[in-house]
Amino acid sequence: MAGYVGRIDAGEFLDAAPYFNGAWKSFERRTVGSVEALVLQGDNAEYSIFVLAGDGTYEVGDLRCPATPGTAITVGLGASVTITAGSSELDLFITTLSAS
Secondary structure, three states, X not given: OOOOOOOOOOOOEEEOOOOOOOOEEEEEEEEEXXXXXXXXXXXXXXXXXXXXXXXXXXXXXXXXXEEOOOOEEEEOOOOEEEEEEXXXXXXXXXEEEEOO
């Protein structure tokens, strides 16, 4: 199995298939613009999202919490999350796993 050592800069996407034989699908750095929202739906994937920079909120069901640097959010199969940037952009690191 190959390994990977490198950078994933803002806006970049890394396909996990060359590095993992399991459920990992991808790694991504995504920027959510000021007062914009990102919705991740766990229909056939699960997600782990890490806030690297910026401020905003995230909503899972009826739960609404601040999204600040260091926040970790998980989205299991069948769940969804809405992440909304506040007055500044949100810089996110997103991992995606196959699920069924």
